[in-house]
Structures are given as structure tokens and as C-alpha cells.
Amino acid sequence: MIDILLLLxxxxxAIAAVSIKDLLSAIMILGVYSFIMAxxxxxxxxxxxxxxxxSVGAGITSVLMIAALSRTKRYEYLYTKxxxxxPSALFLKVLSLFIVxxxxxxxxxxxxxxxxxxxPDAPANKHVSPRYIEESHHETGVNNFVTAVLASYRGYxxxxxxTVIFTAGICVILLLRxxxxxxxxxxxxxxx
Amino acid sequence: xxxxxxxxxxxxYYLVVIFLMMIGLYTTIASRNLIKKVIxxxxxxxxxxxxxxxxxxxxxxxxPILWDKAVxxxxxxxxxxxxxxxxxxxxxxxxxxxxxxxxxxEYETIEEDSILAKQELDEEESILAKQKLDIDRSNMA
Numbered sequence: 077m078i079d080i081l082l083l084l085x086x087x088x089x090a091i092a093a094v095s096i097k098d099l100l101s102a103i104m105i106l107g108v109y110s111f112i113m114a115x116x117x118x119x120x121x122x123x124x125x126x127x128x129x130x131s132v133g134a135g136i137t138s139v140l141m142i143a144a145l146s147r148t149k150r151y152e153y154l155y156t157k158x159x160x161x162x163p164s165a166l167f168l169k170v171l172s173l174f175i176v177x178x179x180x181x182x183x184x185x186x187x188x189x190x191x192x193x194x195x196p197d198a199p200a201n202k203h204v205s206p207r208y209i210e211e212s213h214h215e216t217g218v219n220n221f222v223t224a225v226l227a228s229y230r231g232y233x234x235x236x237x238x239t240v241i242f243t244a245g246i247c248v249i250l251l252l253r254x255x256x257x258x259x260x261x262x263x264x265x266x267x268x
Numbered sequence: 269x270x271x272x273x274x275x276x277x278x279x280x281y282y283l284v285v286i287f288l289m290m291i292g293l294y295t296t297i298a299s300r301n302l303i304k305k306v307i308x309x310x311x312x313x314x315x316x317x318x319x320x321x322x323x324x325x326x327x328x329x330x331x332p333i334l335w336d337k338a339v340x341x342x343x344x345x346x347x348x349x350x351x352x353x354x355x356x357x358x359x360x361x362x363x364x365x366x367x368x369x370x371x372x373x374e375y376e377t378i379e380e381d382s383i384l385a386k387q388e389l390d391e392e393e394s395i396l397a398k399q400k401l402d403i404d405r406s407n408m409a
Contacts, residue, residue: 083281083284086284086288087284087287090311093311094292094295094299094304094311099301099303102307106307106311113318116318116321117317121331121332121342122331122342123331125317125354128354128355129317132354132355133314133354133357137361140361140362140365141303141307141361144368144369145303147369147372148368148369153301153381168298169298173294175293176290176293176294180286180287180290183286184286187282187283188275190279190282193279193280193281194327196326196327196329198323200346201326205344220332220334221334221344222332222344225344226348226351233352237352237356241355241359244360245362247363248363248366251369251370
């Protein structure tokens with residue numbers, strides 16, 4: 077019962093986050109969305125993922141977004157009625173809705189073949205994971221299977237993940253650094 | 269009819285995931301505000317995480333941590349994948365937001381329509397400037 081309630085709350089949060097015009101409120105609701113998702117992860121016994129989602133997904137994403145918002149505008153541009161009724165705007169809305177509905181229908185068609193929720197005989201639960209569940213404690217000495225796979229068997233994967241964060245950090249620094257010295261001849265190439 | 273009810277009963281997690289994904293996708297396509305687009309991408313990403321975690325659940329399974337009384341464990345491998353994916357999603361969000369800040373510095377707006385209008389204006393100005401330069405050069409010659 078609580079699962080269905082949480083899923084309803086999360087759908088409400090998603091709709092609220094995309095429909096609200098104040099971007100700061102939208103970011104707050106996105107944080108709530110992430111936290112409720114962390115609760116659902118806990119209900120589904122994915123405790124490590126819930127930790128990470130609550131700290132990294134809800135915390136850092138909200139902080140980054142509010143930091144970005146402090147350097148841009150807080151309120152979304154309110155289109156007037158005549159601007160919203162323009163054929164080009166209307167066409168764009170209908171086209172995107174059409175694309176989204178088609179994609180959703182294809183995805184629902186794809187779930188017809190999926191194994192049922194919580195099915196112990198699903199191929200994903202039968203093939204590779206029993207080996208890790210049975211052997212990882214003897215091989216690595218770690219009680220938590222997720223940690224054992226993440227840090228031991230797939231240690232290089234985690235190294236790659238660190239590389240991704242490092243690259244993203246360098247990108248952000250390069251994009252946001254200030255040009256002070258050559259401020260005058262920055263536009264030298266454009267001016268004739 | 270019974271088939272439909274059975275389908276919804278056994279796969280409601282997947283259906284909710286698809287609904288959330290479509291909300292995110294629609295926002296990413298249709299919203300004209302760049303930060304709203306990033307919010308849409310985030311909703312999309314987090315719903316995909318829920319899809320993987322829902323696949324990992326086994327009926328009556330316990331959390332994948334060694335326990336004497338456990339009969340059956342959940343599948344730990346999707347959890348590992350999603351741990352990596354969460355961090356990667358935050359990195360992509362950071363880069364997207366940095367790009368948006370740069371766009372705001374350049375155009376002083378984060379609305380797509382205004383950005384496109386300003387770009388057209390700039391192009392016209394540059395073409396005019398070039399024509400003027402050509403005329404000056406021909407006069408000099």
C-alpha cells in the first residue's frame with residue numbers, strides 16, 4: 077500500500093516540478109522528488125543506492141542548480157495568450173506531445189515481454205548474480221555484496237567514474253573562469 | 269480485461285517509470301527555458317534509476333547484505349550500476365548548468381526564443397558591417 081502511495085506522491089512531484097513557473101520552487105520540488113525516490117529505493121531494499129541518491133542526487137544537484145539560478149533569472153518568461161496561441165508555438169507543443177506519446181506507447185509495448193515485478197526466476201536474477209551472492213564474501217571478505225562488486229570486482233569501473241567526475245570538474249572550471257587580462261582584445265577577432 | 273488488470277498489477281512500477289520518463293522527455297523537448305530543460309533531464313534520469321532498481325527486486329528478498337537469517341537476496345548488480353549512474357548524472361547536470369551560465373553571460377537570457385532572436389539580430393548586424401567594409405574598401409581602391 078505504501079508503495080502505491082509513494083509512487084503517487086512522486087508522480088505529483090514530477091508534474092509540479094515541470095509545471096511551476098518559479099524556477100527556485102521547481103528546483104526545491106525536484107529535491108523533494110529525489111528524496112521520495114530515495115525512500116522508494118529503501119522500500120525496494122537498495123539501501124546503498126538510497127544513500128547516494130539522498131546525498132548526491134538530492135543534495136548536490138539542488139545546490140548546483142540554486143547556484144546556477146543565482147547567476148541567471150529566477151522566473152520563467154510568462155508567455156502572453158496571443159504568443160501561446162501562435163501557430164508555430166502550438167505546432168511545437170502538439171509535435172512534442174505526439175513524439176512523447178508514441179515513445180511512451182512503444183515503451184509500454186516493450187514492458188509486455190518483461191518478467192513480472194519481483195519474479196525470482198527472471199533471467200536477470202538467475203544468470204550472473206547468484207555467483208556474486210555466493211562467492212563474494214569468501215573472495216573479498218566484504219559483507220555487503222554491492223560494495224564488494226563496486227570496489228573489488230568492478231574497481232576499474234569506479235576508477236572510470238572518478239575520471240568522469242574529474243573531467244566534469246575541469247569542464248566546469250574552464251567554462252566558468254573569468255577572462256581578466258585580455259578583456260579588451262577578446263573581441264579582436266570579431267571587430268574589423 | 270483480466271489480462272489488462274493482471275498486467276497493471278504485476279508491472280505497475282514499470283508503468284509509473286514510463287509515465288515519469290515521458291514527463292521528463294516532454295519537458296526537455298517542449299520547455300523554452302534552459303533550466304527547466306535540465307530539470308526535465310533530471311526527472312528522466314532518476315526515473316531510469318527506479319526502473320533498474322525495480323528490476324533488481326525479488327519477492328521476499330532481503331537487502332543484499334550478508335545475513336544469517338536471509339533466505340533469498342535481491343539482485344545486487346543493478347544497484348552497482350545505478351550507484352555509478354547517479355554520480356555520472358550529477359556530473360552531466362553540472363556541465364549543463366555551467367553552459368547555461370555562459371549562455372546567460374552572452375545573451376542575458378535563458379529563454380530559447382529570445383536567444384534565437386538575438387542570434388538573428390547579431391547575424392544581420394555582422395552582414396551589414398561586412399557590406400559597409402566592402403564599400404569602404406572599394407572606395408579606397
